[in-house]
Amino acid sequence: xxxxxxxxxxxxxxxxxxxxxxxxxxxxxxxxxxxxxxxxxxxxxxxxxxxxxxxxxxxxxxxxxxxxxxxxxxxxxxxxxxxxxxxxxxxxxxxxxxxxxxxxxxxxxxxxxxxxxxxxxxxx
Numbered sequence: 001x002x003x004x005x006x007x008x009x010x011x012x013x014x015x016x017x018x019x020x021x022x023x024x025x026x027x028x029x030x031x032x033x034x035x036x037x038x039x040x041x042x043x044x045x046x047x048x049x050x051x052x053x054x055x056x057x058x059x060x061x062x063x064x065x066x067x068x069x070x071x072x073x074x075x076x077x078x079x080x081x082x083x084x085x086x087x088x089x090x091x092x093x094x095x096x097x098x099x100x101x102x103x104x105x106x107x108x109x110x111x112x113x114x115x116x117x118x119x120x121x122x123x124x
Contacts, residue, residue, distance in 0.1 A: 006047055014049060018057045026066060026077060027088050037067060037075040 004021045006014060025031040037043070040058060044051040058075055061067045066087075068078040103113050 004047060006049075015053050015056050015060075018043075018047065018049070018054065019060060022057065022061060023066065023087060024091070026079065027084060027091065031077045033077055033079040035077045037077065039074055 004018065006017050006021075008014070010017065012020075022031070022037070031037075037058070038046065040051050040054045043049075044054045047054070058067065058069065062069055062075070065080060065083055066078060067075045069075045100113065108116075
């Protein structure tokens with residue numbers, strides 16, 4: 001089952017949070033090729049969201065080629081290796097961009113950020 005951390009106070013739209021949770025589970029292989037996703041209504045009930053919000057997530061993921069819907073049998077994960085690699089890169093780039101924007105807003109200079117990243121990488 002997908003683990004959701006929905007934050008209603010977040011500026012990130014709810015549908016985007018749900019989409020990111022599903023994509024993260026696909027990338028991290030918690031969801032694999034052919035795995036059944038909850039129905040739109042079931043997931044909406046679990047998350048206490050409007051079914052239209054969940055439907056938007058599923059339709060978007062289907063258009064992007066990460067899930068496949070079949071009438072009467074619901075939605076299943078559709079994993080393409082090339083898409084997963086691109087998705088991993090886009091996720092980490094988005095996270096890094098958010099980090100850099102926050103650091104900049106907090107007044108940190110480029111040199112300090114570079115030093116921090118270097119230090120953290122060396123600790124790994």
